[in-house]
Amino acid sequence: MGMLTERDINLYNESGYVVPDFQLDAEIVEEIGFYHDHLIKKHPEYSDYCPAVLCYETGFLKFARIPEILDMVEQLIGPDFALWNSSFFAKPAKVGSKTPWHQDEAYWSPDVYLNSLSVWMPLDGASQESGCMQFIPGSHMKEVKEHRHIDNNPLIHGLVTDEVDSSAAVACPLSPGGATFHHSRTLHYTAPNR
Numbered sequence: 001m002g003m004l005t006e007r008d009i010n011l012y013n014e015s016g017y018v019v020p021d022f023q024l025d026a027e028i029v030e031e032i033g034f035y036h037d038h039l040i041k042k043h044p045e046y047s048d049y050c051p052a053v054l055c056y057e058t059g060f061l062k063f064a065r066i067p068e069i070l071d072m073v074e075q076l077i078g079p080d081f082a083l084w085n086s087s088f089f090a091k092p093a094k095v096g097s098k099t100p101w102h103q104d105e106a107y108w109s110p111d112v113y114l115n116s117l118s119v120w121m122p123l124d125g126a127s128q129e130s131g132c133m134q135f136i137p138g139s140h141m142k143e144v145k146e147h148r149h150i151d152n153n154p155l156i157h158g159l160v161t162d163e164v165d166s167s168a169a170v171a172c173p174l175s176p177g178g179a180t181f182h183h184s185r186t187l188h189y190t191a192p193n194r
Contacts, residue, residue, distance in 0.1 A: 003068055004075045012076055016140030016186035017172075020072060024121065024177030028063070033123055035059040036088065060086055069119060069179070076181060077115050084116065091131050096193030098131065100160035103139070105184040106147040107159060116184040126174045131190040133180050134169045140183035161187070 004012075004020055012018040038059070064086040073081060090096070104118055126132035147159040164187055172180050182188055 004072050009075060012181060012183070015135070015137040015170075017135045017137070017180055017182035017188070018076075019172050019174070019178070019180050022068065022072070022179050023175065024066070024179075026177070028066070029123055029177040032060070032063055035063075036090075036123070039088070060088060072181065073117065073119065076117055081116075091190070091193040093130075093193055096131060098192045099190045100150060100158070101136075101164040101166070101187055101189045102147060102159045102161055103144050103185050103187055104182075105144050106161070108184075110144065114184065117181055118184070119179055119181055121179045122174050122176060124176055126178075128171045128173060128191065129194050131193045132171055132173045133182075134166075134171045134189045134191070135180075135182060136164065136166075136168050136187040137170055139187040140185040142185070144185060145187075164189075 003022055004018070008018045008020050064083055089099070104116075105114070108114065120133050122132070124130070145161040145163040147161045150156045150158040150160050166189070169189065174180070
């Protein structure tokens with residue numbers, strides 16, 4: 001049985017995101033940090049902030065399969081789902097840049113609609129000042145907006161949309177090991193880590 005309440009599920013359906021009453025054990029957060037440190041040792045060239053780094057560490061995969069998280073995903077999108085991607089983003093203090101407003105579905109073919117969501121979990125406390133997740137409630141009910149490459153540079157993988165009324169944004173601060181779940185069409189953003 002999943003951890004989400006009926007209220008959580010209704011909020012996700014109406015707003016396109018939910019912040020459940022969920023927290024990973026401190027030991028698991030510490031273990032994820034261990035894999036992060038291992039990744040940096042393996043690739044010291046990435047120890048300073050680098051906006052677009054792709055490297056692979058299969059040790060992270062087990063954390064994407066934590067049963068409580070999978071149960072919550074099932075409550076939101078049903079039992080037949082697959083892990084599409086697992087990513088780790090570093091946002092060092094003072095230099096961690098923003099992730100501009102976008103919809104995850106903008107990265108996919110417009111001919112394909114996938115009933116999908118993302119789970120976002122900070123290893124450190126995420127406040128508005130350090131760049132917690134922000135969402136535009138209800139934006140998942142509309143079409144995917146026009147997106148472009150960040151800085152209009154096709155060599156940058158990240159996308160951004162300019163069609164956002166950020167005055168409607170809701171910030172979701174979290175403790176280490178907390179989580180947000182958001183629909184693939186929900187507009188979202190994280191500020192720089194100041």
